[in-house]
Amino acid sequence: MVTHAASLCAAFAYAEFAGMVPKAGSSYTYCAAVLGEIVGWIVGWDLLLEYTAIVAVVAIGMSGYLGFLLEAVGIHLPAWALGAPGTGAGHRIDLLAVAICLGVAWLLTRGTRTSARVETVLTVVKIAIVLLVIVVGFTKVDSGNLQPFAPFGLGGVAYDKLGVTGYGVAEAADAAAQHQGLPLAGSRVALQGFGAVGSAAAARFAELGATIVAVSTAHGVRYDPSGLDVGALLAARDEHGDHFVTRHPAGTALPFGAELTVDCDILVPAALQDVIDRGTAHEIKAKLIVEGANLPTSAEARSILAERGVTVLPDFVANAGGVVAAAFAMDARYSGFRPGTASIFESVSARLRANTATVLDEARQQDITPHAAGRRLAEDRVRAAMQSKGRLPRD
Incomplete structure (x- = not known):
C-alpha cells in the first residue's frame, strides 16, 4: 500500500x-x-x-x-544451493544469485571509476558476443529456413519457395506491357538476378509466353537472343548454384552487367539496387523496365529513360507480391489453417495488375514518371485514411 x-x-x-x-x-x-x-x-x-x-x-x-x-x-x-525453497527438489537458497548481488554491491562501493572500468569491460564483451553471433549467422545459419511471420510448419506462408514476389513481378510486367500495347507473349525479357525473385519471375514469364533471352548471377550472364529454356536454367542452378551461368551449355557467357544492355523488350533488374545509373540509362535497349529489386534505378537515370520513352514500373508496385502474401499470413496467424496458395496467387495477380494500371494511367494523365505518380497516389490514399480517422493536423 x-x-x-x-x-x-x-x-x-x-x-x-x-x-x-x-x-x-x-x-x-x-x-x-x-x-x-x-x-x-x-x-x-x-x-x-x-x-x-x-x-x-x-x-x-x-x-x-x-x-x-x-x-x-x-x-x-549441490541441490540445496541451486534455488530458493519451493523452486525445486532440495532447494534451500539460490547461492549464485546471492553471489551476483554481493558482487554488484561490492562494485558499487568501489566508486564511480571502478564501476566505469567494469562497464567498459562488459561493453567490450557484449560487442564480442554480437560479432560472434554475426559470424556464426553468416557461416552456420541456413537462410533458407528463414520464414517471416509464422514458420511454414505452424501455418505460415513459404514466400520464397512459392516464388510469390517473382510471380507478382511477371504479372505486373504483363499488365504494364498491355498498357503500352506490347504483347507479352513473344516479348524478349532480360533478367538481372536468378534468385528467389528472378527465377520465379522467369518461370512465370515463360508461362505467359515471353522469351527469356538473358539471366545473370554475381558470376556472370547467360545470353541467347533466340531464347533460353527456363526449366533447364533452374535445373542447372540446382546443380551448380550461381556458377551455372558459366557452365550452362546453351547461349553465350557474358560479363556481369551486360544483361542490362542486351537487345530486349523488357528488362527486369531483380538483384541489386543502384545498378541503372546515368551512363547505363543511355545504353538500355528495352522499352519497359520492371523493378524487381528495391531501388535499382537512380532518379537521374529515370529522368533520362523517361526522355527516351522508356517506361519504368516502380519497385513498390512491381515487387509488392510478398507484401500481399504477408497480409494473408497476418490475417491467418491465429488460425489453425494455412492460407490457400491459389487464393494468394489470385490476389497478388489482381492487386498488382490493378495498381500497375492505376499508376501508369496517372503518370500518362499528369505527364510525370510512374515513380512520381505512384508516390502521389500513395500520399493521397494515406492522407484520405488519416482524414477519415481524424488524424490530420489541424491548421
Whole structure:
C-alpha cells in the first residue's frame, strides 16, 4: 500500500515539477520539492525497494545461465544451493544469485571509476558476443529456413519457395506491357538476378509466353537472343548454384552487367539496387523496365529513360507480391489453417495488375514518371485514411 501510494505521488509530481524546474532530477527530488519531505522520504524508500527487487530478479535470471555454464565445464553445485525453497527438489537458497548481488554491491562501493572500468569491460564483451553471433549467422545459419511471420510448419506462408514476389513481378510486367500495347507473349525479357525473385519471375514469364533471352548471377550472364529454356536454367542452378551461368551449355557467357544492355523488350533488374545509373540509362535497349529489386534505378537515370520513352514500373508496385502474401499470413496467424496458395496467387495477380494500371494511367494523365505518380497516389490514399480517422493536423 505504501509503495503504491508513493508511486502514485511520484507520477503526479513528475509533470508538475518538470514544468517548474528546467533541470531534471530524480523522482525523490520531484516529490520532495512539490509535496514535501515526508512524501519524498516515502518515495526514496520506494525506489530502494524497487531497485532491490529488480537486482534480485536479474540476479536470479543470471544465476540460471551461470549454473548451466558451470555444469558445462564440470562444476556441479549441490541441490540445496541451486534455488530458493519451493523452486525445486532440495532447494534451500539460490547461492549464485546471492553471489551476483554481493558482487554488484561490492562494485558499487568501489566508486564511480571502478564501476566505469567494469562497464567498459562488459561493453567490450557484449560487442564480442554480437560479432560472434554475426559470424556464426553468416557461416552456420541456413537462410533458407528463414520464414517471416509464422514458420511454414505452424501455418505460415513459404514466400520464397512459392516464388510469390517473382510471380507478382511477371504479372505486373504483363499488365504494364498491355498498357503500352506490347504483347507479352513473344516479348524478349532480360533478367538481372536468378534468385528467389528472378527465377520465379522467369518461370512465370515463360508461362505467359515471353522469351527469356538473358539471366545473370554475381558470376556472370547467360545470353541467347533466340531464347533460353527456363526449366533447364533452374535445373542447372540446382546443380551448380550461381556458377551455372558459366557452365550452362546453351547461349553465350557474358560479363556481369551486360544483361542490362542486351537487345530486349523488357528488362527486369531483380538483384541489386543502384545498378541503372546515368551512363547505363543511355545504353538500355528495352522499352519497359520492371523493378524487381528495391531501388535499382537512380532518379537521374529515370529522368533520362523517361526522355527516351522508356517506361519504368516502380519497385513498390512491381515487387509488392510478398507484401500481399504477408497480409494473408497476418490475417491467418491465429488460425489453425494455412492460407490457400491459389487464393494468394489470385490476389497478388489482381492487386498488382490493378495498381500497375492505376499508376501508369496517372503518370500518362499528369505527364510525370510512374515513380512520381505512384508516390502521389500513395500520399493521397494515406492522407484520405488519416482524414477519415481524424488524424490530420489541424491548421
